Amino acid sequence: MVQSTTKPSVHKVGFISPPAWFDISPTEFLRIAPKNTIVMQAVMRLPDFNYQVDGVEQFINSVPELRACFNSLTESGADVVTQFGYPFSLAHGWEKANKVQKSIQGSSRTSFVMMGVEIVYAMKHLNCKSIAIASTYYSGKMSSILHEYLLEAGFKILHSENWQSQGIAEDKGSNLFIGDGELDPTAWKSPVDAIANAVRNVSKNASAADCILVSGGGMRLLDIAETLEKEVGKPVIGGDLAIYWGILRRLGIKRSVRGHGKLLANLV
Amino acid sequence: MVQSTTKPSVHKVGFISPPAWFDISPTEFLRIAPKNTIVMQAVMRLPDFNYQVDGVEQFINSVPELRACFNSLTESGADVVTQFGYPFSLAHGWEKANKVQKSIQGSSRTSFVMMGVEIVYAMKHLNCKSIAIASTYYSGKMSSILHEYLLEAGFKILHSENWQSQGIAEDKGSNLFIGDGELDPTAWKSPVDAIANAVRNVSKNASAADCILVSGGGMRLLDIAETLEKEVGKPVIGGDLAIYWGILRRLGIKRSVRGHGKLLANLV
Numbered sequence: 001m002v003q004s005t006t007k008p009s010v011h012k013v014g015f016i017s018p019p020a021w022f023d024i025s026p027t028e029f030l031r032i033a034p035k036n037t038i039v040m041q042a043v044m045r046l047p048d049f050n051y052q053v054d055g056v057e058q059f060i061n062s063v064p065e066l067r068a069c070f071n072s073l074t075e076s077g078a079d080v081v082t083q084f085g086y087p088f089s090l091a092h093g094w095e096k097a098n099k100v101q102k103s104i105q106g107s108s109r110t111s112f113v114m115m116g117v118e119i120v121y122a123m124k125h126l127n128c129k130s131i132a133i134a135s136t137y138y139s140g141k142m143s144s145i146l147h148e149y150l151l152e153a154g155f156k157i158l159h160s161e162n163w164q165s166q167g168i169a170e171d172k173g174s175n176l177f178i179g180d181g182e183l184d185p186t187a188w189k190s191p192v193d194a195i196a197n198a199v200r201n202v203s204k205n206a207s208a209a210d211c212i213l214v215s216g217g218g219m220r221l222l223d224i225a226e227t228l229e230k231e232v233g234k235p236v237i238g239g240d241l242a243i244y245w246g247i248l249r250r251l252g253i254k255r256s257v258r259g260h261g262k263l264l265a266n267l268v
Numbered sequence: 269m270v271q272s273t274t275k276p277s278v279h280k281v282g283f284i285s286p287p288a289w290f291d292i293s294p295t296e297f298l299r300i301a302p303k304n305t306i307v308m309q310a311v312m313r314l315p316d317f318n319y320q321v322d323g324v325e326q327f328i329n330s331v332p333e334l335r336a337c338f339n340s341l342t343e344s345g346a347d348v349v350t351q352f353g354y355p356f357s358l359a360h361g362w363e364k365a366n367k368v369q370k371s372i373q374g375s376s377r378t379s380f381v382m383m384g385v386e387i388v389y390a391m392k393h394l395n396c397k398s399i400a401i402a403s404t405y406y407s408g409k410m411s412s413i414l415h416e417y418l419l420e421a422g423f424k425i426l427h428s429e430n431w432q433s434q435g436i437a438e439d440k441g442s443n444l445f446i447g448d449g450e451l452d453p454t455a456w457k458s459p460v461d462a463i464a465n466a467v468r469n470v471s472k473n474a475s476a477a478d479c480i481l482v483s484g485g486g487m488r489l490l491d492i493a494e495t496l497e498k499e500v501g502k503p504v505i506g507g508d509l510a511i512y513w514g515i516l517r518r519l520g521i522k523r524s525v526r527g528h529g530k531l532l533a534n535l536v
Contacts (some may be wrong), residue, residue, distance in 0.1 A: 012290055012456075017308070020343040022280055024306050027295055038292050038456065040285070041309035043340045072311045075288040077456065188280075188306065188345065 011037040011251050014073030014081040014110075016066060019044045020051070021218075022188035023084055028222060029244055032257045032264065040076055042069040051186055054141060054174050059091035067104050074110045080250040082113040082243045085217050087176070089116020090145050094152040113246035115217050115239045120153045122242040122263055123211060126235050132206035133160040134198035134214045137185035140164065142176040146215055159206035166201060168194065177216070190220040196228060203232035214238035225261030235262040279305040279519050282341030282349040282378075284334060287314045289486075290456035291352055296490060297512055300525045300532065308344055310337040319454055322409060322442050327359035335372050342378040348518040350381040350511045353485050355444070357384020358413050362420040381514035383485055383507045388421045390510040390531055391479060394503050400474035401428040402466035402482045405453035408432065410444040414483055427474035434469060436462065445484070458488040464496060471500040482506035493529030503530045 011034060017023035026039035033039075044065050049058055066083060073081045089097040097117050105112035123131065131150070135143045143162055150157060162178070163169035169179040177185045183194060199212055206212075212232065214221060217239030221228075228236045241263045248257070248267050257264035279302060285291035294307035301307075312333050317326055334351060341349045357365040365385050373380035391399065399418070403411040411430055418425060430446070431437035437447040445453045451462060467480055474480075480500065482489060485507030489496075496504045509531045516525070516535050525532035 010456075017344070019340065020345075022306060022308060022345045024308075026309070027298060027307060030295060038290065039295060040290055040292075040311065041294070043308065043310045043344060045336060045340050047339075068313060071315075072287065072313050076285070076311060077288075077290045188278075 014078030282346030
């Protein structure tokens, strides 16, 4: 009996990027993706969007824009579309964020992977129940929103630190995001040393945690997760890893991605 | 005396892609770009856009959408923004297309490279005056629009062939684009053999031409220009090469890109 192969000749992946930020995720993803993968990107257009405010309303109100981006990428032929940036999920709360994801995906044959939704499934996949958080450039207010979201999703939060509690940035209480200079969250490059130190600090102060979660999404872990996990002895998970994991799973990839931490090594 | 260096640490390049088409230009460009280059992409959103019509109005009417894409990429920090697809220039005519380019670029510090405008400057840069055209998937009507545009820009057109005149697709007279199956212009992949044959045919029938122009933009030459040029003995130029050339020049890159034809080898 001849088995028919349904393997596609090419995997088409779409990325939705937040406004006014240079997001290199599509090309970074290609480094770990199967060779027959091609990528596209749509930038959210929110002319009035402002990273320097203290309210989450603009994230809640951006659902129609996420939908428009999703549609433009499915019309281009994407098999999977992902979305960068936790707050576009966090702002809704866990249950509602799932509804947003399902609503945008709708009856499309294209899957929709939201960073804030996927990080929960990723941590559950690795059987993490009690977690410690390095929330880096999240202000106290934004960290609280993250905590509420994760509690609603069923996690126990043992410990949490941000740039402010680590003494390297000031939280003036008026913004969702903090940090400037090397720590400026709107810069395209992740501050590798600061992230590594944040993970080490959090690990020391919460040795019982099943894993360490790094937020926000701009703090890329792809190139440091493996080393950090060896150092702290537990999974170190973040937004970049979560969406790449989510995409690869939607594409039906089962083969472990090696060298980038436990999550990408566990696609099944 | 210490010389100050003004070299940027990274080149940020934005790509505007036409609607409902999987455009791999950003990642393709990275293959020939300086290592410190990062890319982003914005997809045009024109929900009513239809590749199966015979009018150019939708290209003329898409200027506001081009502008919105340009702005979203400059807000993300792009140093140069390019735009894929000849007809978004051709539909205006040469003089007007230049005005559109200047109007969108405005007073931005970010340069705007339009494919249809840049191809003219590229051919003039190589001192091409009389040209032969492989217009591949352009219908008779679209080929005429291209001819008028190039005549207005000052070229002498010695010869032109499309899939129809080459006997491999049917021009029903009702569309701007022709071809299906392997020649479907809305597929993401270029039909390499058909392009090579088209260039050979056109070369045979117009031996006096200074260069051979391949349109439309979907017919990628990056991987075949060098070989074809050796075969036909003159420059073979197309939309992909023209925008990559235009970007590299705007970034101030002077070092020849080798192995991809005469245009990219002549950045200065």
